[in-house]
Amino acid sequence: RKEVEQDPGPFNVPEGATVAFNCTYSNSASQSFFWYRQDCRKEPKLLMSVYSSGNEDGRFTAQLNRASQYISLLIRDSKLSDSATYLCVVNLLTGGGNKLTFGTGTQLKVEL
Amino acid sequence: DVKVTQSSRYLVKRTGEKVFLECVQDMDHENMFWYRQDPGLGLRLIYFSYDVKMKEKGDIPEGYSVSREKKERFSLILESASTNQTSMYLCASRSTGEQYFGPGTRLTVL
Numbered sequence: 001r002k003e004v005e006q007d008p009g010p011f012n013v014p015e016g017a018t019v020a021f022n023c024t025y026s027n028s029a030s031q032s033f034f035w036y037r038q039d040c041r042k043e044p045k046l047l048m049s050v051y052s053s054g055n056e057d058g059r060f061t062a063q064l065n066r067a068s069q070y071i072s073l074l075i076r077d078s079k080l081s082d083s084a085t086y087l088c089v090v091n092l093l094t095g096g097g098n099k100l101t102f103g104t105g106t107q108l109k110v111e112l
Numbered sequence: 113d114v115k116v117t118q119s120s121r122y123l124v125k126r127t128g129e130k131v132f133l134e135c136v137q138d139m140d141h142e143n144m145f146w147y148r149q150d151p152g153l154g155l156r157l158i159y160f161s162y163d164v165k166m167k168e169k170g171d172i173p174e175g176y177s178v179s180r181e182k183k184e185r186f187s188l189i190l191e192s193a194s195t196n197q198t199s200m201y202l203c204a205s206r207s208t209g210e211q212y213f214g215p216g217t218r219l220t221v222l
Contacts, residue, residue: 087155
């Protein structure tokens with residue numbers, strides 16, 4: 001089983017739609033969680049951290065369910081500029097320090 | 113503004129060549145990482161370093177080595193490049209918070 005699993009998509013949605021991505025992780029000792037965004041031919045960049053109580057940043061809402069070991073990202077009122085790949089990231093504290101494990105990403109295409 | 117730079121955006125090498133990929137960060141971060149990214153496989157950790165002269169193997173270290181002689185610089189070395197090492201290589205650095213990536217080096221081994 002992969003450490004972090006995501007549906008690769010693509011999710012093709014019209015502008016203005018609400019879209020949600022889920023991600024599951026296998027290690028229950030995982031400590032912190034993030035969503036990164038990666039545009040085509042660019043490096044990944046942090047979109048938002050995911051907190052236990054859930055958190056919101058504008059049109060983006062992230063949630064964590066530790067019992068079921070999944071995190072989610074909800075995007076409301078999708079914009080063309082939201083088209084990208086969204087990477088689910090899980091942090092585990094190991095003997096060598098903090099280790100981030102990345103999912104393979106979910107591709108979002110927002111269309112007119 | 114944090115900056116992670118990589119020595120080349122595109123590199124073409126021949127099988128058997130020794131390849132050096134350089135990464136420099138300007139934020140005094142302790143932790144530095146090398147990943148490769150391949151379609152369908154995502155980002156996979158090759159090596160990381162949490163201090164000068166320290167290094168730890170990641171998930172796929174075979175065929176690679178690293179060097180961290182100065183805090184700001186982390187080098188990835190392919191001792192004898194092979195065609196299956198054709199990939200996008202991403203360097204990253206991190207303190208306690210966000211992990212920042214460099215722009216990537218697309219390496220092609222012929």
